[in-house]
Amino acid sequence: MAPSSDYDYRHFAVTKGHGVKGISDLGLNTLPQQYVQPPKERIDMRKVLNKESIPVIDMSNLDDPNVARYVVDAAEKWGFFQIVNHGVPTEVLENLMEATRTFFELPVEEKAQYLQENCLTKNVRFGTSFIPKADKVLEWKDYLSLFYVSDDESSRYWPSACRNEVMEYMKKSESVVKWLLKVLLQPLDVDLDSKESLLMGSKRINLNYYPICPNPELAVGVGRHSDVSTLTFLLQDSIGGLYVQKMETDHWIHVPPITGSIVINVGDALQILSNGKYKSVEHRVAANGDKNRISVPIFFNPRPDDIICPLPEVLQNGEIPIYRRVLYSDYVKHFFRKSHDGKQTVDFAKI
Numbered sequence: 001m002a003p004s005s006d007y008d009y010r011h012f013a014v015t016k017g018h019g020v021k022g023i024s025d026l027g028l029n030t031l032p033q034q035y036v037q038p039p040k041e042r043i044d045m046r047k048v049l050n051k052e053s054i055p056v057i058d059m060s061n062l063d064d065p066n067v068a069r070y071v072v073d074a075a076e077k078w079g080f081f082q083i084v085n086h087g088v089p090t091e092v093l094e095n096l097m098e099a100t101r102t103f104f105e106l107p108v109e110e111k112a113q114y115l116q117e118n119c120l121t122k123n124v125r126f127g128t129s130f131i132p133k134a135d136k137v138l139e140w141k142d143y144l145s146l147f148y149v150s151d152d153e154s155s156r157y158w159p160s161a162c163r164n165e166v167m168e169y170m171k172k173s174e175s176v177v178k179w180l181l182k183v184l185l186q187p188l189d190v191d192l193d194s195k196e197s198l199l200m201g202s203k204r205i206n207l208n209y210y211p212i213c214p215n216p217e218l219a220v221g222v223g224r225h226s227d228v229s230t231l232t233f234l235l236q237d238s239i240g241g242l243y244v245q246k247m248e249t250d251h252w253i254h255v256p257p258i259t260g261s262i263v264i265n266v267g268d269a270l271q272i273l274s275n276g277k278y279k280s281v282e283h284r285v286a287a288n289g290d291k292n293r294i295s296v297p298i299f300f301n302p303r304p305d306d307i308i309c310p311l312p313e314v315l316q317n318g319e320i321p322i323y324r325r326v327l328y329s330d331y332v333k334h335f336f337r338k339s340h341d342g343k344q345t346v347d348f349a350k351i
């Protein structure tokens with residue numbers, strides 16, 4: 001039954017599993033109260049720098065030493081950049097977008113089998129907002145979150161509507177991220193081969209769906225946050241709406257969709273491992289009043305039972321560590337205990 005009061009909207013979207021897609025499909029003229037952000041969390045267009053953009057790096061010739069230099073400079077200066085000619089076939093990206101759309105357009109009864117309380121595994125989770133229990137105001141986003149354990153486990157538990165396409169995307173992204181990490185670690189005198197499992201030993205893929213929103217200027221798709229990953233590898237469709245903070249300012253920069261490109265960003269784990277040489281950057285997503293939007297980040301992470309702290313190679317010249325030793329799953333649990341709150345998760349690891 002369609003909801004009739006504000007309480008009912010939370011119940012309808014979160015508990016019953018209709019998500020914001022279910023609310024959007026009702027065709028309301030007004031945004032339900034549960035989704036109205038306080039003014040300071042809305043995206044203020046006066047703070048958006050329209051003339052600036054994050055770097056776009058062409059990866060077609062990896063033998064050119066400039067490419068590695070651009071990557072290191074972009075990661076240091078912006079924490080965010082886009083890559084083109086990266087080698088992941090366009091067809092893989094298109095199939096992934098289509099499969100993501102197919103999944104979210106399934107009837108609610110089918111998607112609801114992946115709600116936490118109905119699901120046989122913790123590694124698959126369909127949901128809405130970020131942490132509805134903690135989110136005072138809900139985010140205008142539905143998601144399917146897939147933690148990769150093995151091909152076998154994925155075949156058994158991931159939804160058939162998108163399983164093969166997500167696996168293909170994940171497999172093809174691996175060598176690109178490995179190359180990026182190798183390059184980023186060179187100035188730190190760290191050899192990736194000895195640290196590969198610490199830097200990219202686990203992967204989580206989120207399929208994000210942001211349906212058409214009434215009063216998009218009052219809502220957010222995703223609130224201000226940094227990712228807890230080492231690096232994030234993000235495909236967005238052609239709608240736009242991702243905003244990145246310009247380092248050390250209170251200004252924001254839009255990340256324009258470029259067909260075939262992938263957005264890369266530094267996450268908290270790389271900030272901690274590099275003792276702050278690389279920094280994760282706050283970002284947020286606007287809601288859209290006209291079009292449904294899709295994005296698919298792959299979070300490349302340490303494994304849950306890894307300890308993260310500044311790497312010994314980084315400290316060998318006497319540099320003082322800013323971060324303590326933290327069990328990565330404790331770090332992620334801390335992130336998942338609270339609503340999005342900018343960069344505050346990193347404080348958990350500060351000495």
Ligand SMILES: CC(C)(COP(=O)(O)OP(=O)(O)OC[C@H]1O[C@@H](n2cnc3c(N)ncnc32)[C@H](O)[C@@H]1OP(=O)(O)O)[C@@H](O)C(=O)NCCC(=O)NCCSC(=O)/C=C/c1ccc(O)c(O)c1
Pocket residue numbers: 116122125130131145147202204206222225226227228229299301303304328329330332333336337
């Ligand atoms: C994730 C944890 C720490 C969970 O530990 P566990 O003890 O099993 O607890 P749990 O009961 O499964 O989850 C605890 C809470 O975390 C939250 N949570 C767990 N998984 C997710 C998820 N995929 N999406 C949202 N919330 C989640 C929920 O609030 C859980 O509470 P409850 O709803 O169960 O009551 C564990 O499985 C682990 O160590 N996993 C491997 C490491 C890992 O997954 N790292 C994640 C890296 S990056 C990553 O996951 C990023 C996600 C993200 C999502 C939305 C955004 O907007 C965003 O910016 C980012």
Ligand SMILES: O=C(O)CCC(=O)C(=O)O
Pocket residue numbers: 206208222227234236242283284285294295297
């Ligand atoms: O949708 C996007 O463009 C970004 C989403 C995001 O920041 C996240 O899922 O962590």
Ligand SMILES: [Fe+2]
Pocket residue numbers: 225226227283
């Ligand atoms: Fe993010």
